[in-house]
Amino acid sequence: MKNTNICPKCQSSNIVRIDGHTGAYGSGNNVMTGKTIFSTVNVNRYICCDCGFTEEWIDKEDIGMVANSKRAKK
Numbered sequence: 001m002k003n004t005n006i007c008p009k010c011q012s013s014n015i016v017r018i019d020g021h022t023g024a025y026g027s028g029n030n031v032m033t034g035k036t037i038f039s040t041v042n043v044n045r046y047i048c049c050d051c052g053f054t055e056e057w058i059d060k061e062d063i064g065m066v067a068n069s070k071r072a073k074k
Helices: 060-067
Strands: 015-018 030-032 040-048 054-058
Touching (some): 054 060
Antiparallel strands (some): 030 040, 040 054
């Protein structure tokens, strides 16, 4: 949905993006990569407004932080 603006489930193009954010005490739509809120990576949501299907994406420049996190398991 992020790249095509088309829902893979219902083929709708009625897609919205909700930007990830980090709030107080690490709340919000994010991934904690360390112990403080300064080490969070925001997760953006893409939502089909017709069927409700969602996808979550991390910006390319933040993938390294997630991959190198002590919390990441392979």
